[in-house]
Amino acid sequence: MGSYEEQFARDYQAVEAALPGYLPQGDTLQKTVQEAMAYSLLGGGKRIRAVLCLVFCRLCGGTTEEAMPFACAIEMVHAYSLIHDDLPCMDDDDLRRGKPSCHVRYGEAMAVLAGDGLLTLGFETMLGQYYTGRYPPQRVVKAAAELARAIGTGGMVGGQVIDIQHEGKPITGEALNLLHSLKTGSLIRASARIGCIIAGASDDIIAKADSYAKNLGLAFQITDDLLDVTSTPEALGKPIDSDQENGKTTYATLYGVEKSRQIVKELVLEADLAIKGSVLDDPFLYQLADRLAQRDR
Amino acid sequence: MGSYEEQFARDYQAVEAALPGYLPQGDTLQKTVQEAMAYSLLGGGKRIRAVLCLVFCRLCGGTTEEAMPFACAIEMVHAYSLIHDDLPCMDDDDLRRGKPSCHVRYGEAMAVLAGDGLLTLGFETMLGQYYTGRYPPQRVVKAAAELARAIGTGGMVGGQVIDIQHEGKPITGEALNLLHSLKTGSLIRASARIGCIIAGASDDIIAKADSYAKNLGLAFQITDDLLDVTSTPEALGKPIDSDQENGKTTYATLYGVEKSRQIVKELVLEADLAIKGSVLDDPFLYQLADRLAQRDR
Numbered sequence: 001m002g003s004y005e006e007q008f009a010r011d012y013q014a015v016e017a018a019l020p021g022y023l024p025q026g027d028t029l030q031k032t033v034q035e036a037m038a039y040s041l042l043g044g045g046k047r048i049r050a051v052l053c054l055v056f057c058r059l060c061g062g063t064t065e066e067a068m069p070f071a072c073a074i075e076m077v078h079a080y081s082l083i084h085d086d087l088p089c090m091d092d093d094d095l096r097r098g099k100p101s102c103h104v105r106y107g108e109a110m111a112v113l114a115g116d117g118l119l120t121l122g123f124e125t126m127l128g129q130y131y132t133g134r135y136p137p138q139r140v141v142k143a144a145a146e147l148a149r150a151i152g153t154g155g156m157v158g159g160q161v162i163d164i165q166h167e168g169k170p171i172t173g174e175a176l177n178l179l180h181s182l183k184t185g186s187l188i189r190a191s192a193r194i195g196c197i198i199a200g201a202s203d204d205i206i207a208k209a210d211s212y213a214k215n216l217g218l219a220f221q222i223t224d225d226l227l228d229v230t231s232t233p234e235a236l237g238k239p240i241d242s243d244q245e246n247g248k249t250t251y252a253t254l255y256g257v258e259k260s261r262q263i264v265k266e267l268v269l270e271a272d273l274a275i276k277g278s279v280l281d282d283p284f285l286y287q288l289a290d291r292l293a294q295r296d297r
Numbered sequence: 298m299g300s301y302e303e304q305f306a307r308d309y310q311a312v313e314a315a316l317p318g319y320l321p322q323g324d325t326l327q328k329t330v331q332e333a334m335a336y337s338l339l340g341g342g343k344r345i346r347a348v349l350c351l352v353f354c355r356l357c358g359g360t361t362e363e364a365m366p367f368a369c370a371i372e373m374v375h376a377y378s379l380i381h382d383d384l385p386c387m388d389d390d391d392l393r394r395g396k397p398s399c400h401v402r403y404g405e406a407m408a409v410l411a412g413d414g415l416l417t418l419g420f421e422t423m424l425g426q427y428y429t430g431r432y433p434p435q436r437v438v439k440a441a442a443e444l445a446r447a448i449g450t451g452g453m454v455g456g457q458v459i460d461i462q463h464e465g466k467p468i469t470g471e472a473l474n475l476l477h478s479l480k481t482g483s484l485i486r487a488s489a490r491i492g493c494i495i496a497g498a499s500d501d502i503i504a505k506a507d508s509y510a511k512n513l514g515l516a517f518q519i520t521d522d523l524l525d526v527t528s529t530p531e532a533l534g535k536p537i538d539s540d541q542e543n544g545k546t547t548y549a550t551l552y553g554v555e556k557s558r559q560i561v562k563e564l565v566l567e568a569d570l571a572i573k574g575s576v577l578d579d580p581f582l583y584q585l586a587d588r589l590a591q592r593d594r
Contacts, residue, residue: 024450029472033450033458084413089405108386109461112409116381117450119413123420124445130438137434141427144441148421153321153330153414161330164406175326 004287008051014064015050015071016042022072022125036106036114037121041079044097048220048292049074049191055288056192056209059280062199066134070143070198073125074191077147080118081156081187083111090164122147135198143194150190159183171249180221181214188217211274212285219267219293222260225250227295230257264293301584305348311361312347312368313339319369319422333403333411334418338376341394345517345589346371346488352585353489353506356577359496363431367440367495370422371488374444377415378453378484380408387461419444432495440491447487456480468546477518478511485514508571509582516564516590519557522547524592527554561590 002010023038024030050071057067086093086101087108094104103111126144129135151157159182162175171179192213196206229252251260271289275281299307320335321327347368354364383390383398384405391401400408423441426432446452456479459472468476489510493503526549548557568586572578 027450027455029459029462029475030450030455032462033454037450084409087406087409089409109384110458112381112384112386113454113458113461116412116416117454119416120445120449120454123441124449127438127442127445130435130442137438138427141424141434141438141441144420144438145424145427148417148424152417152421153324153327153334157330157410157414157417158324158327161407161410162326164410165326165329178326 004284004291007284008288011051011054011064012047014054014068015047015075018068019072019075022069022076022121024121032106032110033113033117036102036110037079037117039105040083040096040102040114041076041118043099045075045078047075049078049188051288052188052191052213053195053198055282055284056195056280057199058195059282059285060196060199060201060205062195067195067198069125069129070194071191073122074147074187074194076118076122076125077151078187080115080122081151081160083115083118085160087111090160119151136200139197139200143197146190146193146197150186155182155186155190156184159186167248171254173254176249176251176254177218180218184221185214185217188220189213205279208274208278208280212271212280212289215267215271215274216289216292219264219271219289222251222264222267223293223295225252226257226260226264228252268293301581301588304581305585308348308351308361309344311351311365312344312372315365316369316372319366319373319418321418329403329407330410330414333399333407334376334414336402337380337393337399337411338373338415340396342372342375344372346375346485348585349485349488349510350492350495352579352581353492353498353577354496355492356579356582357493357496357498357502359492364492364495366422366426367491368488370419371444371484371491373415373419373422374448375484377412377419378448378457380412380415382457384408387457416448433497436494436497440494443487443490443494447483452479452483452487453481456483464545468551470551473546473548473551474515477515481518482511482514485517486510502576505571505575505577509568509577509586512564512568512571513586513589516561516568516586519548519561519564520590520592522549523554523557523561525549565590 019042020038023041024034027034053071053074054064054067058064082096083102085091086096087103093101095101101111102114106114123144126147127140130137130140149155153161159179162179163183166175166179189210192209193206196209228250251263255263268289272286275285316339317335320338321331324331350368350371351361351364355361379393380399382388383393384400390398392398398408399411403411420441423444424437427434427437448454450458456476459476460480463472463476486507489506490503493506525547548560552560565586569583572582
């Protein structure tokens with residue numbers, strides 16, 4: 001499979017190459033919303049979720065090709081969540097990945113609709129795989145059900161609700177954990193789980209993948225918080241210290257930088273432990289956890 | 298089955314009784330968004346889409362109970378669309394069914410999230426039926442795929458895009474037809490189709506149901522436009538002449554009241570023709586089309 005960097009680059013590029021093909025095209029009356037969807041979906045991003053989906057599918061005996069539509073659907077849902085989170089009535093962020101946010105570029109109405117469109121397209125892309133005849137229907141329905149469960153009020157939307165309601169207010173460590181486990185953790189876990197499901201993995205293996213992704217997701221989020229205080233605007237592509245300015249409690253403000261780094265290390269160890277000795281025991285996953293926790297943007 | 302009124306009231310009440318049970322409950326951190334979702338989902342509404350789903354399922358040999366989770370999921374998606382349509386950046390409507398709109402009552406952020414939450418819950422509710430073991434997986438995945446196809450940029454969202462982009466601008470009869478067939482028609486057609494799918498109906502029967510619902514949906518929408526100029530605020534529960542004030546082209550402004558009424562009559566005849574002589578040939582459906590076209594609110 002080559003080095004970690006080679007494998008990540010290969011999967012990343014495969015996702016980048018596949019994504020545009022799933023976007024609606026060609027209807028002149030829908031041109032603006034289609035552009036807004038493409039702008040946000042194709043505007044960069046680490047593709048962690050998609051790569052997790054591909055990797056777990058392969059480790060469970062499936063192929064990159066089988067996982068790809070599901071991996072792309074997950075990226076659509078992730079893109080929708082960023083568009084709606086950036087809206088003026090939400091986090092009111094004008095910049096995303098160093099570019100104007102969707103609503104700054106296309107207006108609020110089109111941003112709401114582009115988000116709605118991408119969320120729906122995520123489900124349409126997954127569920128449409130049924131008609132290819134290439135998947136047992138059970139796997140398609142289970143994958144889509146995992147997605148739905150991960151992103152509703154019991155998942156991603158629920159995390160954003162907690163986030164919005166605590167803006168400028170103190171938050172306990174417990175509530176902060178819940179916020180992150182819902183807002184970013186749920187979809188990261190679903191990405192790993194869906195990869196396994198597409199390959200027809202057992203519940204036992206899905207549970208191991210879930211545990212890995214759960215710890216990875218939290219480590220990823222804490223690192224995000226840390227970068228907001230320790231990175232530079234150039235490296236991040238957005239202003240630093242924005243959390244503090246918005247009065248947000250983060251791991252960095254709650255525990256300090258050193259203790260937060262320690263928590264990240266422990267989470268990476270937990271992630272490693274979850275896959276050790278199983279079919280998921282693969283150098284790539286150990287390295288992925290390490291790198292995500294040590295990234296500088 | 299009793300008279301048309303009795304049957305409609307029975308189905309309507311069954312839907313009203315079932316809906317609350319599908320809403321998330323009990324998590325104190327999610328209390329506000331759960332209230333906002335309940336406020337919009339349970340705040341009245343004609344339940345045409347849900348009733349269509351139930352009726353078509355029964356006519357194809359299924360039961361009310363089998364269709365109910367799918368019918369309720371469709372109502373969730375309909376409620377989401379109304380919440381997002383009413384937002385200040387969209388149609389900016391402060392009133393919905395005689396009550397403050399969701400964003401007026403709960404604020405914009407919570408309204409966006411309640412909409413996102415209801416859309417997702419619609420899919421979660423449908424797809425979760427797989428785990429009950431009561432449905433062939435194919436039917437669940439086909440029903441959810443129908444929903445996704447009906448509400449994306451090739452359907453409901455696409456209709457709203459056309460609507461937003463033509464606000465205050467002239468629109469051709471052709472574009473107006475497309476707008477309505479996407480914005481309201483798609484979900485009404487999906488409601489009928491999903492009812493058939495749950496009962497395991499053939500493609501031929503699904504096509505007849507689709508044709509009925511397509512004509513019904515357009516008749517319904519034109520009647521909506523007509524009511525905006527011919528009804529009273531008391532009967533409608535919202536201001537009249539709002540379309541004209543917003544500079545919207547409607548069937549009423551494009552063709553005049555008389556010609557529009559004629560078009561509605563023809564559409565009802567087309568709807569009737571679609572089901573005539575088939576398993577769907579049922580007095581209730583003829584009456585439903587008649588009543589929707591002649592309603593005063």
